[in-house]
Amino acid sequence: MSILGNRLLRKEDPELLTTGARYTADVDDPRLQGAAHVSFVRSTEAHARVNSIDVAAALEAPGVVAAFTAADIDIDPPPLVIPPLFPEEMRRPWLASGVVRFVGEPIAIVVTDHPHQGEDAAELVFVDYEPLPVITAAEQAMEEETLLFPEFGSNISVSYGDGGDPDLFAGCEVVVEQRIVNQRLAACPLEVRSTAAVWDGETLVMWSSNQNPHNSRNRLAGIYGIDREYVRFICPDVGGGFGPKINQYPEDMILPWVARRIGRAVRWTETRTENMVAMGHGRDQLNIATIGGSRTGDLQAYRLVTIANVGAYPSLGAFMPSQTASMAPGVYQFDRVETRGVAVVTNTTPTEAYRGAGRPEASEAIERIVDVFAAEIGMDPSELRRQNLISPDAFPYETGTGLLYDCGDYEKALDLVLAEADYPALRAEQRRRRRSGETVQLGIGLCTYVEITAGPFPGSEFAEVRVHEDGSATVYSGTSPHGQGHETSWSMIVADELGIPVDRIRVVTGDTEEVAKGSGTYGSRSLQLGGAAVKKAAAELAEYARSLAAELLGAEPVEVVLDKAEGASFHVAGSRTRAKGWAELAQAAASSGGLDAAASFKASQPTFPFGAHLAVVEVDVETGAVHLTRFVSCDDSGRLLNPLIAEGQRHGGIAQGVAQALLEEMVYDEAGNPLTTNLADYAMISATELPSFDLVALETPTPVNPLGAKGIGEAGTIGATPAVHNAVCDALAVFGVRHLDMPLTAEKVWAAIKASTAGEVPS
Numbered sequence: 001m002s003i004l005g006n007r008l009l010r011k012e013d014p015e016l017l018t019t020g021a022r023y024t025a026d027v028d029d030p031r032l033q034g035a036a037h038v039s040f041v042r043s044t045e046a047h048a049r050v051n052s053i054d055v056a057a058a059l060e061a062p063g064v065v066a067a068f069t070a071a072d073i074d075i076d077p078p079p080l081v082i083p084p085l086f087p088e089e090m091r092r093p094w095l096a097s098g099v100v101r102f103v104g105e106p107i108a109i110v111v112t113d114h115p116h117q118g119e120d121a122a123e124l125v126f127v128d129y130e131p132l133p134v135i136t137a138a139e140q141a142m143e144e145e146t147l148l149f150p151e152f153g154s155n156i157s158v159s160y161g162d163g164g165d166p167d168l169f170a171g172c173e174v175v176v177e178q179r180i181v182n183q184r185l186a187a188c189p190l191e192v193r194s195t196a197a198v199w200d201g202e203t204l205v206m207w208s209s210n211q212n213p214h215n216s217r218n219r220l221a222g223i224y225g226i227d228r229e230y231v232r233f234i235c236p237d238v239g240g241g242f243g244p245k246i247n248q249y250p251e252d253m254i255l256p257w258v259a260r261r262i263g264r265a266v267r268w269t270e271t272r273t274e275n276m277v278a279m280g281h282g283r284d285q286l287n288i289a290t291i292g293g294s295r296t297g298d299l300q301a302y303r304l305v306t307i308a309n310v311g312a313y314p315s316l317g318a319f320m321p322s323q324t325a326s327m328a329p330g331v332y333q334f335d336r337v338e339t340r341g342v343a344v345v346t347n348t349t350p351t352e353a354y355r356g357a358g359r360p361e362a363s364e365a366i367e368r369i370v371d372v373f374a375a376e377i378g379m380d381p382s383e384l385r386r387q388n389l390i391s392p393d394a395f396p397y398e399t400g401t402g403l404l405y406d407c408g409d410y411e412k413a414l415d416l417v418l419a420e421a422d423y424p425a426l427r428a429e430q431r432r433r434r435r436s437g438e439t440v441q442l443g444i445g446l447c448t449y450v451e452i453t454a455g456p457f458p459g460s461e462f463a464e465v466r467v468h469e470d471g472s473a474t475v476y477s478g479t480s481p482h483g484q485g486h487e488t489s490w491s492m493i494v495a496d497e498l499g500i501p502v503d504r505i506r507v508v509t510g511d512t513e514e515v516a517k518g519s520g521t522y523g524s525r526s527l528q529l530g531g532a533a534v535k536k537a538a539a540e541l542a543e544y545a546r547s548l549a550a551e552l553l554g555a556e557p558v559e560v561v562l563d564k565a566e567g568a569s570f571h572v573a574g575s576r577t578r579a580k581g582w583a584e585l586a587q588a589a590a591s592s593g594g595l596d597a598a599a600s601f602k603a604s605q606p607t608f609p610f611g612a613h614l615a616v617v618e619v620d621v622e623t624g625a626v627h628l629t630r631f632v633s634c635d636d637s638g639r640l641l642n643p644l645i646a647e648g649q650r651h652g653g654i655a656q657g658v659a660q661a662l663l664e665e666m667v668y669d670e671a672g673n674p675l676t677t678n679l680a681d682y683a684m685i686s687a688t689e690l691p692s693f694d695l696v697a698l699e700t701p702t703p704v705n706p707l708g709a710k711g712i713g714e715a716g717t718i719g720a721t722p723a724v725h726n727a728v729c730d731a732l733a734v735f736g737v738r739h740l741d742m743p744l745t746a747e748k749v750w751a752a753i754k755a756s757t758a759g760e761v762p763s
Helices: 012-017 117-124 138-143 213-224 255-262 273-278 316-326 359-377 382-387 411-420 423-437 486-498 526-553 582-593 642-662 715-735 745-759
Strands: 036-044 050-052 064-069 108-111 124-132 158-162 173-185 192-198 203-208 231-234 266-267 282-293 299-310 336-344 440-450 459-469 473-477 506-508 560-565 569-570 579-581 596-603 610-620 626-637 692-694
Touching: 036 117, 036 255, 036 273, 050 108, 064 117, 064 203, 064 692, 108 117, 108 255, 117 423, 117 582, 138 282, 138 692, 138 715, 158 316, 158 423, 173 359, 173 642, 192 255, 203 213, 203 255, 213 231, 213 255, 255 266, 266 359, 273 359, 282 316, 282 359, 299 316, 299 359, 316 336, 359 382, 359 440, 359 715, 382 411, 382 440, 411 423, 411 440, 411 626, 423 440, 440 715, 459 486, 459 526, 473 486, 473 526, 486 506, 486 526, 526 560, 526 569, 526 582, 579 582, 582 596, 610 715, 626 642, 626 715, 642 692, 642 715, 715 745
Parallel strands: 036 266, 203 231, 299 336, 473 506, 626 692
Antiparallel strands: 036 108, 050 124, 064 108, 158 336, 173 282, 192 203, 192 266, 282 299, 440 610, 459 473, 459 596, 560 569, 569 579, 610 626
8 A cells, every 4th residue: 555645744853843953053073173254244335336445453353364355356256047147247246346236245254263253353344335326126226217237237137028019908898907016025044044164175065054955066166166076065954945045145155265265164154134134035026917808707818017126136036027927827718918027136135036936926916916807897706716717628728928737627726715715604794794884894815826836947856765785775865855844755755666664764865975966946846856756766776676586586577576565575476485675685786786776857847736725814994903814725736745744835835925915024215224134123924923724635636747746835825925915905995995015014904994084095
């Protein structure tokens, strides 16, 4: 009987909950004995010329080993994240020189014997600034009165799509448009950025909190002009990634230069405030959505225009508008779809991929404008959705943006959620409260979504499975977990293929010396690519072991079967008297290289998970306070390997999606100063603001990979945000409020209600 599909408790958790994880800052390696500590002097100006930097006073401070500015660094600046896409003129330097472009940009490096000495010494570095005009908003950057890179001649780092079709909405009886803001967010990982570096002879050894060790190794090899075999990159336990840790930052990648320059190992762990102002932010898109259709609810045409604020230097965040554009039509059948977008630079922290990476923005835009359209024609938003969903028999379905959806049953997901929530009863209660004029009004919000996972280019993933002479096994995976439960999941796959108990299987990830190659963990790709590679390697190992067992048993391989029951062994079919277990086979194979197999799996295309979310909110009309009272979700990610792990991912994603709708926002003042630089000012969500989630199950296996699996890690952020946003706007509809931008804070909601009673309803 297959172990797959069981609710197996995570193997990772006992250690995490008892002795604790081993993060980069906890690494106690002999090679790091006596390591110096790096501190960065960061810009206090959002945009300014740097006339001079004086490190003399810092060099005299206690414990200071060295201090460096950009003038000292003799290697080329770090490469562009996507070289063919981004302009060379916007390449980010190691340290700012000449001009600083955001508060928090590194200007100088101070190296000390102890970390606390660095904080004090960094304050002694004197920087002479000459302030320049500051741009913090994307629309402001589009005016181009101030240029961050005058030599490039524009604030637009990259453009997507083409011009507008004047006939796009021809024949539409109703056309509505809405300006929708996806505000800037901070990832707030439990573990801040942390890196250690040492030159062990000719080999560079680095430990870092990172999602993509092999790619990081490759970049470092290129920067320092050495072969990849002379770079060992190690990811210990990673306390949260969420996308901003996919790539290494200049602060990480300059550490080997510092180590070589001072002749000793170095370490760096940022403070929480540094993390908030200098690690990549997420979202920050302005979307202008226009939708057209008939008065009877047939949606016909859709246009999405995106202006993305990507901060001071284009990084992965500048690629996100293309992701948003590709997923623009969502789950709906449109006759015509048009998308275009730009990524503009501003005097803010550069943006990165953040949980969902462009897809939450697409879902927010289409789901919000669908509700606006429903209100315009007086139709229930659930019925408008049902009437326009892509039908199950249309798959594989090619969208107006050229994507090929693999499989889905969108109407079933919607119906399951509506039934679970008792939608008619909720609407009845809403009508009752509106009639009675109660001070606490009810809002009901829906989202029907589809997302792309392991995309837009699925790539491949590597795995190796080795059985040892004691009968245990080790999996070497190119994925790099940071909370996804890979140790449990990969063990389950191997146990299912080989019959070796889960507790006798070890999983190795995140070390480029132990794992031959890999592509890391991001974009909800791990199970469908990494898990499929593990399955493929295990299956090939089983076939090799079958041949070896046949040789030892004096039989033909086709006569030998693997009995996966307790004490898994190979025996001749119909006869259990002679058998060879895994330990015996591994011992027999020891002289010929061992009992192992390696495999890579490459998918033919991405997969497209889907689902429906329903949020119920109560809005206190006297204070503006919003209380999320119920949340029902159906998230179909194909075949479930372990429902318990999938539910955990759904819980976390929903929490972050709700957080965007109601609470979280990185705020800058007009001078470009970040105002939310710690967890007292930045309203990160907690369990206090959340109800227990009602998770509805649905599995639609995909034909794209042998596990039938799709991604699940980002679904919550893609469905929850528009569901909650729609719910609050639904509650406010009784006051004539059509739309409010997120986050839907009590102050903002209260102001909208007050404005409506004064006849000044916000648009």
